[in-house]
Structures are given as structure tokens and as C-alpha cells.
Amino acid sequence: xxxxxxxxxxxxxxxxxxxxxxxxxxxxxxxxxxxxxxxxxxxxxxxxxxxxxxxxxxxxxxxxxxxxxxxxxxxxxxxxxxxxxxxxxxxxxxxxxxxxxxxxxxxxxxxxxxxxxxxxxxxxxxxxxxxxxxxxxxxxxxxxxxxxxxxxxxxxxxxxxxxxxxxxxxxxxxxxxx
Amino acid sequence: xxxxxxxxxxxxxxxxxxxxxxxxxxxxxxxxxxxxxxxxxxxxxxxxxxxxxxxxxxxxxxxxxxxxxxxxxxxxxxxxxxxxxxxxxxxxxxxxxxxxxxxxxxxxxxxxxxxxxxxxxxxxxxxxxxxx
Numbered sequence: 001x002x003x004x005x006x007x008x009x010x011x012x013x014x015x016x017x018x019x020x021x022x023x024x025x026x027x028x029x030x031x032x033x034x035x036x037x038x039x040x041x042x043x044x045x046x047x048x049x050x051x052x053x054x055x056x057x058x059x060x061x062x063x064x065x066x067x068x069x070x071x072x073x074x075x076x077x078x079x080x081x082x083x084x085x086x087x088x089x090x091x092x093x094x095x096x097x098x099x100x101x102x103x104x105x106x107x108x109x110x111x112x113x114x115x116x117x118x119x120x121x122x123x124x125x126x127x128x129x130x131x132x133x134x135x136x137x138x139x140x141x142x143x144x145x146x147x148x149x150x151x152x153x154x155x156x157x158x159x160x161x162x163x164x165x166x167x168x169x170x171x172x173x174x175x176x177x178x
Numbered sequence: 179x180x181x182x183x184x185x186x187x188x189x190x191x192x193x194x195x196x197x198x199x200x201x202x203x204x205x206x207x208x209x210x211x212x213x214x215x216x217x218x219x220x221x222x223x224x225x226x227x228x229x230x231x232x233x234x235x236x237x238x239x240x241x242x243x244x245x246x247x248x249x250x251x252x253x254x255x256x257x258x259x260x261x262x263x264x265x266x267x268x269x270x271x272x273x274x275x276x277x278x279x280x281x282x283x284x285x286x287x288x289x290x291x292x293x294x295x296x297x298x299x300x301x302x303x304x305x306x307x308x309x310x
Contacts, residue, residue, distance in 0.1 A: 019245060019248070019249075022245070022248065023241055023245055026240075026241045026244050026245070027241050030236040030240055030241065030244075031233065031234070031235050031236055034234060034236055035231075035233055035234055038234065039231060048236070048240075051236070051240075052240075052243070052244050052247060055244050055248075056244070056247065056248060056251065059248055118230070119231060119232060122227055122228070122230070122231055123231075125227075126228075137228065138228070140193060141225050141228045141229060142228055142229065142231070146195070147190070147193070147195045162189070162190045162195065165189055165190075165193070166186065166189040166190070169189050169221050169224045169225075172224045172227070172228075173220050173221075173223075173224050176224070176227065
């Protein structure tokens, strides 16, 4: 049955142009990806758009996928890079506006998706962590990736990931106690 | 290892990413040292905070919309691949038509621009100005 197919089998299907396999991949990863991207960039509509974009990239990049890394690691790597591009785009936008407009640009946590006060507070604390620390911590704590897998996603060493996660946790504690 | 070294390694130890010897050292140290134990508990609280974030679910139509978007992009890709010459000529034709219309709004350009396709754009402008 298709439900029992592994990620690798589904990606093989996608490589041969099977849209059914692609749909299975989408259904399997859509919630995980959305939650990660939303927590990472802090805005729900962009997170939904990026989630969709990730799947389209998965389709495009599937022919070049080699099973050296787990499929989930590979998909999250795409998600991380697209989210990072979005954050950089926003940063440029903010710089542009600061240079040409006197009004402040507020790009922050969406109020539509934030359902509780505590969630809003946590998202604001997360938003203040450096982006690479935030990504590493979310991948470890919420997604359960190992340090080796995170190092593959962030394209860095395992010891750098260890340091990022340690600093992120320390920073999170300090921000929370303020 | 002293407390400072232990505290730096507690994060990886909690994630079960330390090697066996270091893990044993940290475990026995934490059992005796209240400060480091507190540090470890504080890390646990930081993790609990992140784990308390709600898990959102995508709307049921999301997967269908993604498939549709994929199909749209695939059909667009096929069309673009099949007539790549038009991808070059059409924008060029539109640009020059708009440009000539701007210079001379009353007259329409009768010469089909595809006939001049071999000429680089600057030569085409030169011919046009000569004609004027």
C-alpha cells in the first residue's frame, strides 16, 4: 500500500514523475514544515507560501537527490534555505524602508495565527534569537533532528551545531527571565 | 571537569549527543552539584517552553492546491520549452512596438518586426530613425 511506502520510495516515485507519490510527500510533511517555517520566520501567510514553494522545489530537485542524507533532512534543508532567503529579503526591505521612509516597518509575528498570549510571548522571544541559533534549536527540540542531521541542513560542523544549540538555550533562558 | 566545563556540555548531554565517558562524568557531577543540576533543569524548562508551542495543521485543500500549482508550472514549462523562439521575439516585438508608438503615436508600425529579427536592436533603431 502507498501509505506504507518509505520516504525514499516516494522520492524515487517523484523522480520518475509520479504525482501520486508527490502528493504523499506533501501530505506527510506539510504540517511539520509549516510549523517549523512559521516558528522560524514568525509569520503565518509567508510560512504557508514557503511551505508550498518547498514542495515545488522538492519536485524540481528530486532528480538530483542522492540518498546520502535522509529524505527528511534533504526536505528541511530546502525549507531552511527558502526561509532564510525570506528573512534576508525582509531585512533588505527593512533597510530600504528605513533609508527612504521615516515610518517604521513592522514585520513580526502574525496576530492571526497566534492564538494565546503565551504563544505570542514565546514567538517574540524566539524572534530575538539569532537566526542560526533559532533554526538549530527548533530543529533539535521541535523536530527531533540529531546534531549530525542539523549540521547537514545548516551546512556546518557538528561541533558548531552543539555550540549553536548551547548558546540558543542560554539566550532563551536569559530572554525569558527578563 | 569543573562546573564551568560541565555547564558548557550539559546542553549536548541532555540531547544524548555526548560520548559515553563525558556523559558518565556529567551524570555523576550533576548528582552531587546543585548548581549544575539547576542549570540542567533550566535547559529543560527552555525546551519545555518550545515544546508548548501549538502544532498547527494545514488546511485540507493545501495538498490539492500544491498539486494544481505543480501541474500549472509543468504545463507552463512545456509551453515555454516548445516555442522558445517566441519567448525571445514576443517581448522584443512588444517592446519595439511600444517604443515606436511612443515616438510616433499616429502611425502604426506596418513592418512586421520578425522580418528584422536578424538585426541587433540598435541597428533596428538606426534604420527606423533613417526612415524618419
